[in-house]
Amino acid sequence: MKTAFLDRDGTINRDYPDSQWSGKTVPEMIPGAVEGLRFLQKQGYALIMITNQYVIGEGYIILEEYQNFTDSLIHRLAENGIQLLDIFYCPHRRDAGCGCCKPKPGMIEQALEKYPEMDLTQAILIGDSAGDRILAQSLGIPFYEIAEEGRHPQKNWRSVCEAVRE
Ligand SMILES: [Mg+2]
Ligand SMILES: [Zn+2]
Structure with a gap:
């Protein structure tokens, strides 16, 4: 099974400063994310x-807010024919040493154990x-970057799709 590991915030839906996450219930999608995920799915990626x-x-935020937002995101993706195989999340404090x-x-x-x-x-x-990039590098798997809109015009979902296609 070939797998595309996906970050969520800033990659599929917009990210916000930590203090602004509370009360967010509806994902604002990153441009091209839906099309990109559909493309990866068609290419056979889980x-x-x-x-x-x-x-x-x-x-x-409280756990319930995370879950509500996630449910809303799953729903939004499903409406577009996109099925996530699974979601893993780390709820721990950054200083928890998890x-x-x-x-x-x-x-x-965890994903490897389950699948x-x-x-x-x-x-x-x-x-x-950077955390995403370092993780990919440490595992030796290709990393594709989605940059904040306008900052690196060449690092977006369109370029990811083109690179994966090659
Ligand atoms: Mg992110
Ligand atoms: Zn953790």
């Missing part, structure tokens, strides 16, 4: 989201932050 949610552990907060590999290890048919040599990782 889609697995791995997302740092220290905003839970650090008290910016093994799952990216760039630590814990969420990918033994997963082939890491065929995996890719798509994200917008």
Whole structure:
């Protein structure tokens, strides 16, 4: 099984400053994300989201807010024919010393344990932050960056799709 590991915030939906996450219930999609995910799905990638949610552990939002937002995102993707295989999230404080907060590999290890048919040599990782990049590098899997709109015009979902197609 070839897998695309996907960051969530800033990659699929817009990210916000920590203090502004509370009360967010409807994802604002990153341009091209829906089309990009649909493309990856068509290419045969299983889609697995791995997302740092220290905003839970650090008290910016409660777990229920995370779940509501996630449900809304899943619904939005499903409306567009996109099915995520799974979602792994790290709810811990950044200073908790857990093994799952990216760039630590814990969420990918959890995924490998749950899906033994997963082939890491065929995996890719798509994200917008240094943590995502470092994690991909440490695992030796290709990293594709989604940059904040306008900052790196060549690092967007369109360029990800083109690179994956090659
Ligand atoms: Mg992100
Ligand atoms: Zn964690």
